[in-house]
Every structure is written in structure tokens, then in C-alpha cells.
Amino acid sequence: MKLRSISAAVAMMTALPVASQAADLKGDIAADYDYLHELFVDFHKNPELSFRETRTSAKIAEELKSLGFDVTTGVAGTGLVAKMKNGDGPLVMVRADMDGLPVKENTGLEYQSTVTQVDMNGIEMPVMHACGHDVHITSLIGTARRLVAMKDNWSGTLMLVGQPAEEVISGAKAMIDDNIYKRFGTPDYALALHVASNVPAGKVVYKSGIMFSSSDSVHITVHGVGTHGASPHQGKDPIVIGAQIVNALQTLVSREISPLDPGVVTVGTFNAGTKNNIISDEAKLTLTVRSNDEEVRAKLLAGIKRIAENTGRVAGLPEDMLPTVELSVTSAPTTVNDEELTARLDKALRARLSEDQLMPYVQRGMGAEDFSEFTMTDEDVPGFYFYVGGTPQEWMDAAKEGGPAVAGHHSPFFKIAPEPAIKAGVEAMTIAVMDLMAK
Secondary structure, three states, rough: OOHHHHHHHHHHHHHHHHHHHHHHHHHHHHHHHHHHHHHHHHHHHHOOOOOHHHHHHHHHHHHHOOOOOEEEEEEEOOEEEEEEEEEEOOOOEEEEEEOEEOOOOOOOOOOOOOOOEEEEOOEEOOOOOOOHHHHHHHHHHHHHHHHOOOOOOOOEEEEEEOOOOOOOOOHHHHHHHHOOOHHHHOOOOEEEEEEEEEEOOOOOOOOEEEEEEEEEEEEEEEEOOOEEOOHHHEEEEEHHHHHHHHHHHHHHHHOOOOOOOOOOEEEEEEEEEEEEOOOOEEEEEHHHHHHOOOOOHHHHHHHHHHHHHHHHHOOOOOHHHHOOOEOOOOOOOOOEEHHHHHHHHHHHHHOOEEEEEEEEOOOOOOOOOOOHHHHHHOOOOEEEEEEEEEHHHHHHHHOOOOOOOOOOOOOOOOOOOOHHHHHHHHHHHHHHHHHEEEE
16 A cells, blocks of 8 residues: 555544544534523523622533532632532633623514513613623533533533623732632633624634733713803813814824724723803713724823823823723633644634634734633633624625625624524534543
């Protein structure tokens, strides 16, 4: 037999077990899907707001306890950590975020959410899973079910994390502050996924490097001197000063950051005054700031403080009345996929998923994620984050032909096709964990 023929035969023999394992995994996930679908519907109908995820956390804990995990609830308030030791090996963390959004659902789905809940500010709000976290936690449970069924094939410690309050970019940091790593161990690897409405259902999407931008919430309080609207010369108008700050902030990205470095400074709210003929003594602005680089991030934040304070000086405010700037009221650093880990898992996923199921990730916005709080720690945990598609191709094609638009995340019309999304999430995550913990 020629050398080339021998090599081909060996390659074929090696590929057969991998192909067989992939087929078995798909079949097992398909057989388990009815159970997972019931969970998904329950989670979707009963969403909970940030740091209010008591029912959700309890249900996840119940599911994982029934599989044999050692579950600790009450981490960072409503979070949970579930561990299973299965011999020697790495500690692999899989994280799923649990919270919904203060949005009134208008999808028309038969399992549409109709619940309301009192938020952290004491206000009763409608609640909806308008960002797919119901897919994330269902996929977490589905992955746990597959890994428990395959315990003979992996070795190490599995740590599953139900994270609260991702939507307010606070939950991951709260878990770190609650000493999650000191209490439960520092992961050798940390993994997470997110369903995406702008990706065809069932696709798996990732790349090495940047996945999500940094996010910083900034609050600016402009102090003024109140007076009658007919006598502006007797006061200091915080609305005018605030407006000047808003305009000046636009120069940060356009004139101080390289055009090759993305950045966003958005003023989301501007509140002041009580009546048309009264000049207020205060105006409040809130901003969101995004970047893909920690150096750019620091420059933007410093620039906001400089512009706000010096605009106050230009307006003639005394030093003790300059605008008050609160930087990073809530924040998260960039989410970056570890290069070495991504290369390893890319190889594993390509060996077991069809080529047309995989898509390269292209960043098209500056969304943020607080998963980075788990990786950008003193321990420097390698992280891998991927998307699974949630919208059937036919929905996308119909939208292009003038049909119903595909709703984006955080929309009251947001909906995904759960079956392909959950199956893809469970399959890809199971493959990734199994590769990292293979015997």
C-alpha cells in the first residue's frame, strides 16, 4: 500500500470515532429536547429582574441537585454555584446569566410573559426575557445533563454558575466580590454563551480576541444657581452648561481618539427643571461609554471628567460648584477570548460540528458583557465566549423581502426559535467542556 493510501486510511479510522461521537451527542440532545423545552417555556413565562432572580435560581438549583451537583445558593444575593468533582483534572467553569429585563412583552407567543416585579428601586415593572437568558440557563442545564450522562469520558471538576444581574452589568462583579473563587476554586478555564437574534438559528459563532466592548456608566451632576426664567443674569443655568457639556463630549471620539479605534460616548438621559419659567439649580446627565481597548477606555473616561469640570469653569462656576462626575458607576472591561484556548476549542468544534454550522464572529456593535469580570482577575482565567444563532433563516429572508422585521435584543418583540438555539448551545458547550476535561 502506498504511503499516501496508508495515511488516508489512518485518518479515516481516526475520524470515524469522532464522527460517531458527534452523531451520538446530537441524538442524545434531540432525545432530551422535550424536557429542555418545558424548562425553557417555564423560564420564559416567569422572568425575573436583576438581583431578583429567586425563583429562577431555585429552579436551576433543583435541576442541578437532582443530577448530583453540590449546589450553593445565595451567592451575591441570588446567584448560585454548582460543583461536581469527577476525578483529577482541571476546574472548568460554565456560566449562564439569569435575569430578564423591565420590558412588556409583545411577541404574541403562547408562552408570552405577563408577569410584573418590583425592581431594585421599588418600582413595579413588567418583565421579559428580551435578551435570551432563558436560552442560556436552559442550555446550562442541558449541558449538565449531557456531562453527567458522559461521566465516564471526562475527569476533573465542573463548576456551573448561575449569575444574577448581567443586564445591569453588576452580577459578575458581585460574585467576585463575594469571593466566588476563594470559596469554590479558581477555574482553569471559564466558558459562556449568548444567543443572538441576528445570527441564523443553530449556528455557532466565535473568534479569538475581542467579543464584547467595555462598558461604563457615568453620572454627571451640573450645579447651578436657580432664578426666575425672566432674569437669567441673576443665576447660573445648569441646562445651558449641561447642553454645552453634551456638545463638547462629541469631540472626544471624533477628535481625540484615533479613527481606527472604536469608541462611543452616548448621553442617554438629561433631566432638569420643574417649570418653564424657572431656571433650575441642578441638571443630571447619565452616559454610557464603550471601547474595545483599555487605553482608549481610560482616555475617554478622563476626557469626560475634564470636559465637564472645565465647562463649569468656562461658565463662571466657583471651584466648589463644578460639575460632579461619577465615573464607572457600573462597568465591565472588554470581553476577550483567550487566543490559545480559542485555538484549542476551535479544533474540537470543527472536528465535531459540520462546517456550515460554524460562522466567524464579526463585531458589528459595541455591546458589553460582564463575563469579563470572571476572566480579567488577578488569577487571569482564560475565557471562551461564543454565540449561538436564534433566528431561523426563513425569518431573516422574509424580513429582507418586506416581511416582519427581526427584532433586536431588548425589544418587546424579541423572540428566537428555542429548539435550534438550545440544541446548538448544549452541543457546542458540551463539546468544549469535554475537550478540556477529556480523560
